[in-house]
Amino acid sequence: MSANETVIDHLLQFEFFQKISTAIGSQIGVSHIWVWYMVALILVAAVITGILAAVGGFGTYAERKISADIQGRFGPNRVGPYGLFQVIADGLKMIGKEDISPNESDKFLFYLAPFLCIFGVVATFAVLPFSAGLTLSKTNVGIYYVVAISSLVGLGIFIAGYASNSKWSLLGGMRGASQIISYEIPVTLSIMSILLLSGGLSFEDILANQTAWPAGWYIFHNPFTFIGFFVYFVSVLAETNRAPFDLPEAESELVSGYHTEYTGMRYGLFALAEYMEVFVVCGLAATLFLGGYHVPFDIGKGTIFGDILQIGTFFAKTLGLYYVVIWVRWTFPRLRVDHLMSICWKYLTPIALFNLLGVSVWILFFDGKSILDLFLSAISSGPVGH
Amino acid sequence: MNAAVSSSVTSPSLHVLTPLIVFMVIAVLLFGGALLVAYLISPKAPSRQKSMIYECGEIPVGTAWSMFNVRFYVIGLVFIVFDVETALLIPVASVYRTLVAEGQGLYVFIILISFMAVIIEGLAYLWKKGDLDWVKSYKK
Numbered sequence: 001m002s003a004n005e006t007v008i009d010h011l012l013q014f015e016f017f018q019k020i021s022t023a024i025g026s027q028i029g030v031s032h033i034w035v036w037y038m039v040a041l042i043l044v045a046a047v048i049t050g051i052l053a054a055v056g057g058f059g060t061y062a063e064r065k066i067s068a069d070i071q072g073r074f075g076p077n078r079v080g081p082y083g084l085f086q087v088i089a090d091g092l093k094m095i096g097k098e099d100i101s102p103n104e105s106d107k108f109l110f111y112l113a114p115f116l117c118i119f120g121v122v123a124t125f126a127v128l129p130f131s132a133g134l135t136l137s138k139t140n141v142g143i144y145y146v147v148a149i150s151s152l153v154g155l156g157i158f159i160a161g162y163a164s165n166s167k168w169s170l171l172g173g174m175r176g177a178s179q180i181i182s183y184e185i186p187v188t189l190s191i192m193s194i195l196l197l198s199g200g201l202s203f204e205d206i207l208a209n210q211t212a213w214p215a216g217w218y219i220f221h222n223p224f225t226f227i228g229f230f231v232y233f234v235s236v237l238a239e240t241n242r243a244p245f246d247l248p249e250a251e252s253e254l255v256s257g258y259h260t261e262y263t264g265m266r267y268g269l270f271a272l273a274e275y276m277e278v279f280v281v282c283g284l285a286a287t288l289f290l291g292g293y294h295v296p297f298d299i300g301k302g303t304i305f306g307d308i309l310q311i312g313t314f315f316a317k318t319l320g321l322y323y324v325v326i327w328v329r330w331t332f333p334r335l336r337v338d339h340l341m342s343i344c345w346k347y348l349t350p351i352a353l354f355n356l357l358g359v360s361v362w363i364l365f366f367d368g369k370s371i372l373d374l375f376l377s378a379i380s381s382g383p384v385g386h
Numbered sequence: 387m388n389a390a391v392s393s394s395v396t397s398p399s400l401h402v403l404t405p406l407i408v409f410m411v412i413a414v415l416l417f418g419g420a421l422l423v424a425y426l427i428s429p430k431a432p433s434r435q436k437s438m439i440y441e442c443g444e445i446p447v448g449t450a451w452s453m454f455n456v457r458f459y460v461i462g463l464v465f466i467v468f469d470v471e472t473a474l475l476i477p478v479a480s481v482y483r484t485l486v487a488e489g490q491g492l493y494v495f496i497i498l499i500s501f502m503a504v505i506i507e508g509l510a511y512l513w514k515k516g517d518l519d520w521v522k523s524y525k526k
Contacts, residue, residue, distance in 0.1 A: 041405060095427065098436075100436050122412065123409050139402045139403075144476060164450075166440055170451075174455075182461060185472070189472065192476060195476065195480050269420075272417075342518065345518040346513065353505075357499065360495055361495075363482065364486060364495050368486065
């Protein structure tokens with residue numbers, strides 16, 4: 001039973017916490033166990049959202065520092081040690097800015113768009129497997145839910161572009177919509193080739209067959225998943241509008257793209273949503289291809305210590321990929337819009353389809369064994385006895 | 387209080403659905419709260435120039451809500467075809483390995499490949515007609 005213990009269960013064992021929850025429960029007049037669960041859940045959810053918002057905020061800092069490193073500059077270094085408080089300064093500045101919306105814009109959609117973006121990202125946190133105990137919703141359609149709800153980000157970007165009634169915004173929004181829906185195809189196809197192997201849509205199923213060691217990761221399972229990882233990674237760069245695919249906000253041609261007319265905190269929500277979405281897609285890549293939260297030898301499984309180790313593993317893998325995303329941005333020049341479409345439809349989609357077929361053939365012929373399993377069994381049963 | 391309260395007390399569907407809803411509510415409340423704080427402390431000095439649409443400092447010409455390139459529409463249609471395909475394939479993908487283990491692998495594989503062949507044929511047709519190019523060429 002201890003293996004199924006969640007962080008919420010750990011939290012409920014504190015007497016202080018039980019007292020508060022019982023007090024609230026007696027005030028409202030509902031069963032105290034239900035209140036315990038809800039209060040713990042809301043607390044954990046708020047903490048996760050807060051931490052990931054901070055990760056998104058520090059994403060801007062990391063971006064500036066890494067770009068400075070790549071270009072031989074210092075980057076932000078005035079606010080706090082190593083410029084670490086730059087994030088707070090930027091946040092305060094954004095909150096203090098005047099909120100302007102154009103007179104001729106569609107006000108309702110203009111105000112709705114940033115919420116759609118942030119909503120589509122934050123809602124995916126509920127199923128992200130940070131650790132065995134800290135997967136808040138163990139729904140059996142986890143990956144399906146993530147793919148579905150993160151489409152709202154594309155909708156938000158399109159609505160932002162349309163509602164601004166500015167030519168720059170409209171062009172950015174149209175590009176964003178077409179780019180996001182196009183690149184969703186290779187992303188979904190690559191995810192599907194992993195689903196063939198995992199035999200289930202939940203993150204538990206996806207992680208069940210992977211191990212902590214690289215040999216047990218799905219990326220090294222067979223040659224097709226190895227290609228699939230790169231197809232997935234390139235496509236999510238485009239889906240999150242990261243360079244070299246950042247055409248919806250190409251500053252050299254579209255001023256600022258879909259958020260040209262947004263100021264202050266509303267603009268901040270778009271920026272935050274983008275950085276948090278990068279974290280989510282990197283976390284998905286770590287879970288689907290790179291073994292997720294598995295710790296070698298399952299150290300401390302089912303305890304708080306083990307959960308912390310697992311969260312550390314997950315974050316290490318995810319932030320490593322996050323670094324690669326930023327690195328790619330400051331290395332490659334931006335693509336042209338027709339090249340962008342032809343890369344998606346003429347290269348990535350056929351490759352992803354080929355991968356899907358390849359993985360299904362592999363499962364059929366090799367009974368779902370990984371390339372290492374085959375190698376080991378070939379050695380043990382091969383011409384060793386000669 | 388013994389362990390695994392959350393999994394034993396609440397019903398399974400509630401246990402799965404509640405976190406999803408909680409996160410959705412938190413997304414709106416937390417970031418709506420940030421906007422509210424911004425609304426309370428930010429200066430308000432509207433002017434006609436500020437609320438003009440940005441067009442590089444010039445007075446905006448016409449509206450942006452006009453006709454746009456039909457290419458976006460074609461991409462949208464192709465996307466819907468592929469999206470339906472993936473939506474229909476994901477259930478097959480998630481039971482594929484179980485069925486292979488049960489010895490029905492070849493049967494499912496033929497179904498999978500014949501379904502995908504239709505989609506691939508459609509993609510090849512679009513490619514041949516030049517609809518995957520951003521600027522469609524009408525030359526023979």
